[in-house]
Amino acid sequence: MNNEKLIVNSFKPRTNAKLSVKHIAVCLLTLLTIHFSLLTVFPQIAIKGETVWTMNGDAIKNGVVLINNGKIESVGAATAIVIPSGYKILSAKVVTPGLIDAHTVVGLAGYLNQPHDQMQLETSSPIQPELRAFDAYDPDEKLVEWLRGFGVTTIHTGHAPAALVSGQTMIAKTFGKTVDDAVFVPTAMIAVTLGDAALMQGGKSPGTRAKQASMLRAELIKASAYGAKPDVPRDLKTEMFAKVLKREIPLLITAHRSQDIITALRIAKEFNIRIVLDGASEAHLVLNEIKSSGFPVIVHSTMARAGGETESLSLETASKLKAAGITVALQSGYETYVPKTRVVLFEAAMVAANGLSFRDALATITIDAAKILGIDNRVGSIAVGKDADLAMFDGDPFEFTSHCIGTIVNGNLVSDAKR
Amino acid sequence: MKKVIAGILALLAFCGISSAQESTVAFVNARIIPIIGVPIENGTLVLRGGKITAVGDSRNVQIPSGSIKIDAKGRTIMPGLVDSHSHIGEGAGADGSSPIQPDVRILDAINARSSSIQRAQSGGITTVNVMPGSGHLDSGQTLYLKLRDGNIIDDLLIYDGNRIAGGIKFANGTNSIRQGGGNFPGTRAKSVSLVREQFIKAQEYREKLFKAGDDKSKFPARDLAMESLVEVLDKKRVVHFHTHRHDDILSVLRLQKEFGFRVVLHHVSEAWKVADEIAKAGVPSSIIMIDSPGGKLETMDVSMTNGAALEKAGAFVGFHTDDSITDSRWFLRSAAMAVRFGMSREKALYGMTMANAKMLDLDSRIGSLEVGKDADFVILSGDPLSVYTHILETWVEGKKVFDRSDPKDYLIAVGGYGATNDRSVHIDCFDGDIEGGQR
Numbered sequence: 001m002n003n004e005k006l007i008v009n010s011f012k013p014r015t016n017a018k019l020s021v022k023h024i025a026v027c028l029l030t031l032l033t034i035h036f037s038l039l040t041v042f043p044q045i046a047i048k049g050e051t052v053w054t055m056n057g058d059a060i061k062n063g064v065v066l067i068n069n070g071k072i073e074s075v076g077a078a079t080a081i082v083i084p085s086g087y088k089i090l091s092a093k094v095v096t097p098g099l100i101d102a103h104t105v106v107g108l109a110g111y112l113n114q115p116h117d118q119m120q121l122e123t124s125s126p127i128q129p130e131l132r133a134f135d136a137y138d139p140d141e142k143l144v145e146w147l148r149g150f151g152v153t154t155i156h157t158g159h160a161p162a163a164l165v166s167g168q169t170m171i172a173k174t175f176g177k178t179v180d181d182a183v184f185v186p187t188a189m190i191a192v193t194l195g196d197a198a199l200m201q202g203g204k205s206p207g208t209r210a211k212q213a214s215m216l217r218a219e220l221i222k223a224s225a226y227g228a229k230p231d232v233p234r235d236l237k238t239e240m241f242a243k244v245l246k247r248e249i250p251l252l253i254t255a256h257r258s259q260d261i262i263t264a265l266r267i268a269k270e271f272n273i274r275i276v277l278d279g280a281s282e283a284h285l286v287l288n289e290i291k292s293s294g295f296p297v298i299v300h301s302t303m304a305r306a307g308g309e310t311e312s313l314s315l316e317t318a319s320k321l322k323a324a325g326i327t328v329a330l331q332s333g334y335e336t337y338v339p340k341t342r343v344v345l346f347e348a349a350m351v352a353a354n355g356l357s358f359r360d361a362l363a364t365i366t367i368d369a370a371k372i373l374g375i376d377n378r379v380g381s382i383a384v385g386k387d388a389d390l391a392m393f394d395g396d397p398f399e400f401t402s403h404c405i406g407t408i409v410n411g412n413l414v415s416d417a418k419r
Numbered sequence: 420m421k422k423v424i425a426g427i428l429a430l431l432a433f434c435g436i437s438s439a440q441e442s443t444v445a446f447v448n449a450r451i452i453p454i455i456g457v458p459i460e461n462g463t464l465v466l467r468g469g470k471i472t473a474v475g476d477s478r479n480v481q482i483p484s485g486s487i488k489i490d491a492k493g494r495t496i497m498p499g500l501v502d503s504h505s506h507i508g509e510g511a512g513a514d515g516s517s518p519i520q521p522d523v524r525i526l527d528a529i530n531a532r533s534s535s536i537q538r539a540q541s542g543g544i545t546t547v548n549v550m551p552g553s554g555h556l557d558s559g560q561t562l563y564l565k566l567r568d569g570n571i572i573d574d575l576l577i578y579d580g581n582r583i584a585g586g587i588k589f590a591n592g593t594n595s596i597r598q599g600g601g602n603f604p605g606t607r608a609k610s611v612s613l614v615r616e617q618f619i620k621a622q623e624y625r626e627k628l629f630k631a632g633d634d635k636s637k638f639p640a641r642d643l644a645m646e647s648l649v650e651v652l653d654k655k656r657v658v659h660f661h662t663h664r665h666d667d668i669l670s671v672l673r674l675q676k677e678f679g680f681r682v683v684l685h686h687v688s689e690a691w692k693v694a695d696e697i698a699k700a701g702v703p704s705s706i707i708m709i710d711s712p713g714g715k716l717e718t719m720d721v722s723m724t725n726g727a728a729l730e731k732a733g734a735f736v737g738f739h740t741d742d743s744i745t746d747s748r749w750f751l752r753s754a755a756m757a758v759r760f761g762m763s764r765e766k767a768l769y770g771m772t773m774a775n776a777k778m779l780d781l782d783s784r785i786g787s788l789e790v791g792k793d794a795d796f797v798i799l800s801g802d803p804l805s806v807y808t809h810i811l812e813t814w815v816e817g818k819k820v821f822d823r824s825d826p827k828d829y830l831i832a833v834g835g836y837g838a839t840n841d842r843s844v845h846i847d848c849f850d851g852d853i854e855g856g857q858r
Contacts, residue, residue, distance in 0.1 A: 110713075111711065111712055111713030111714070111719065112713055112715075112716055112719060113713060113714050113715050113716075114716065142712065142713070143711060143713070146711050146712065282836070284835065284836075285836060303710075303746060303749070305743050305746070306834055306838065306839050307743075307839065311838070311839045312834070312835060312836045312837070312838065313834050314833055314834035314835040314838070315833045315834055316833055316834075316835070335714075337714050337715075338709055338713075338714035338715070338718070338744055339709045339710040339711040339714060340711050340712070340713045340714045341710070341711045342710050342711070343710055343711065346710060349806045350749075350806070352806070352807070353806045353807045353808075353809070354833065398806055398807075399805060399806055399807075400752055400755030400756055400758075400759055400804060400805070400806050401755050401758050401759050401804055401805075402759070403759065
């Protein structure tokens with residue numbers, strides 16, 4: 001996946017604008033405010049880990065990670081790295097890259113589950129790609145803090161897999177006072193859902209699977225002519241599908257039944273667009289087709305409930321996809337009741353116990369998730385120059401009885417509660 | 420003629436004994452966690468006729484000659500798990516006509532062939548309290564089941580004399596409150612008042628029965644609801660009370676004190692706020708471990724430390740799945756998560772077995788590996804609290820009901836195409852019409 005293209009839509013500072021004194025003062029004030037809400041500010045941190053899973057090659061025994069200015073300064077064996085004086089030293093049994101939740105609705109969906117904190121689904125129309133996730137994301141949501149406490153540093157969140165085209169998704173770090181502080185990729189993907197979860201009742205469209213495909217194809221066909229004539233008024237909806245056709249943004253297609261997965265692949269081929277398969281309960285029935293499409297899969301949460309269109313989901317889907325050579329990530333998913341969010345650390349633990357090696361299971365919530373989201377140049381592994389996003393544990397991270405003892409986002413210790 | 424009948428009876432009795440006796444099976448070289456007593460590193464478990472006949476250190480246990488010996492080296496054996504609150508079996512209890520329906524039995528609604536029951540077997544659960552929902556103040560009678568391989572519900576029943584074992588489900592808080600819901604309560608105070616009214620009626624009904632003595636002509640007209648509540652007043656039927664908020668928990672304790680029934684607190688999301696009061700009341704709690712807080716307002720303050728807080732206060736703690744709120748297949752994970760958040764390993768494992776057995780009045784038969792108890796146990800590939808451990812076999816009354824090495828059972832445990840045949844998915848324990856509710 002082409003990361004450059006994904007980043008095109010991000011809030012880059014306008015480099016041609018001259019920085020005024022006022023601007024700098026505001027920035028400094030903002031920075032100070034953010035820092036005040038941190039546990040403690042250490043510009044430079046050295047983390048000693050009995051085992052450091054860099055996700056580059058083998059794990060390092062007795063490793064050290066140096067953090068300077070929010071980035072990883074160096075990583076290696078303790079014998080090879082001298083910790084400079086003045087660095088705050090933290091220790092853990094196991095150090096991993098900050099965990100990545102490849103698909104959630106947290107931040108749009110809140111833990112109270114009341115109308116005012118459920119912003120993940122707008123039901124007025126089945127096709128609304130113009131809905132921007134960052135216009136609804138609450139960085140102060142308790143569920144964001146909850147995930148952060150379990151080592152999750154990056155989330156791909158947005159509109160729910162519950163309408164044909166429910167809206168946009170975004171990528172955020174799990175720390176920040178405002179959405180602008182937290183946002184990583186403002187528009188990551190367009191959320192599309194095929195199958196039961198996006199069917200309408202009472203004579204409204206889409207009322208069938210075939211209608212879903214027809215409506216999605218019609219939108220893409222309409223967008224193919226968009227922008228061809230200069231005098232056509234701007235249309236937010238079509239504009240987004242045009243970006244999809246230009247391969248600037250992928251569709252995140254949630255499809256559980258095998259026929260829905262195949263429909264997604266058929267539409268991707270017809271329009272030569274990029275897609276990421278999501279949910280994919282029956283992916284294990286169509287491994288060859290997914291493999292030859294080259295598209296990655298963000299598989300359903302491992303402990304999701306089996307029923308209806310997810311009746312065939314399996315604890316082994318992730319391992320089967322991996323064995324077939326398909327890039328796979330895990331997700332906390334979308335829950336309408338209890339638990340209001342799952343935790344990818346626990347979901348990955350279940351695949352580590354059901355077919356995947358420890359390293360491959362960890363990859364589903366670190367480097368492979370980063371690759372699918374197109375952010376692996378910044379996060380997903382512990383490497384020099386990457387964002388200093390790290391998780392620390394007092395034992396095997398996947399063991400139920402271990403604890404996350406520290407989470408670092410952009411070089412800041414943002415959680416040190418033993419969870 | 421009498422001799423012939425006596426002969427036939429003797430023959431029948433003999434047949435009965437021989438079929439129940441089967442053979443003696445001995446598991447040797449196992450790590451055994453008996454729950455009552457300390458773990459045994461190299462232990463032997465002997466069973467015959469569906470009962471445990473010996474358990475202990477391999478050096479001390481005499482294995483009867485002719486026994487089938489099974490080497491369980493590297494395996495851990497512990498009692499079958501007891502789930503004190505589940506919704507497996509696709510059943511529903513009370514309907515929308517009124518908030519208190521003690522007459523309704525979940526017995527009359529369960530699909531014994533539901534794959535949810537097989538999933539529970541694969542999760543090591545051997546005894547379960549199947550409950551109707553929490554959308555009523557009282558949604559009806561619950562049912563204690565042994566997860567034998569069965570075709571109809573009768574095959575799974577547990578008898579206490581002639582009585583089918585089970586409790587009764589009550590709920591307070593927002594699930595049973597319905598604004599403008601006809602005869603349903605609109606507030607917490609009304610909820611308590613409606614329940615008190617029914618119990619006072621039941622006390623009067625009971626008094627009439629008492630006064631009638633053996634004179635059937637003086638019996639009050641049969642009333643299914645009253646009969647059920649009289650069993651509650653007589654302490655024969657345990658009240659399983661769904662309750663979340665700390666003030667709701669205290670309301671249950673107040674009702675319990677007034678009417679003297681036996682009660683188990685269920686969910687108890689804010690137990691950490693009133694752990695001392697719960698301990699002082701001597702009332703057991705069955706808790707649930709959920710992966711994140713909230714989902715509805717009255718559970719916003721739920722804590723992963725509830726188990727630890729109740730243990731510290733000296734209260735009696737068990738666990739439940741509330742399947743399908745949490746999946747029966749990884750019930751053991753609840754104990755592990757409670758340990759992660761401060762509970763002791765011993766109390767957590769006790770809470771998966773013996774504590775729940777006591778809550779269901781079945782502790783003389785199940786809940787621990789002791790001589791004379793039912794041969795209900797699980798064979799694990801490793802430590803019960805490890806994520807990497809798989810449940811290899813589940814045995815109920817000396818019969819294997821789940822075997823991970825059998826492809827059909829493996830499919831149930833792991834999932835995949837054809838793993839479930841459930842006609843309805845019971846997403847939550849709440850069967851009311853307001854999701855989330857108010858705080």
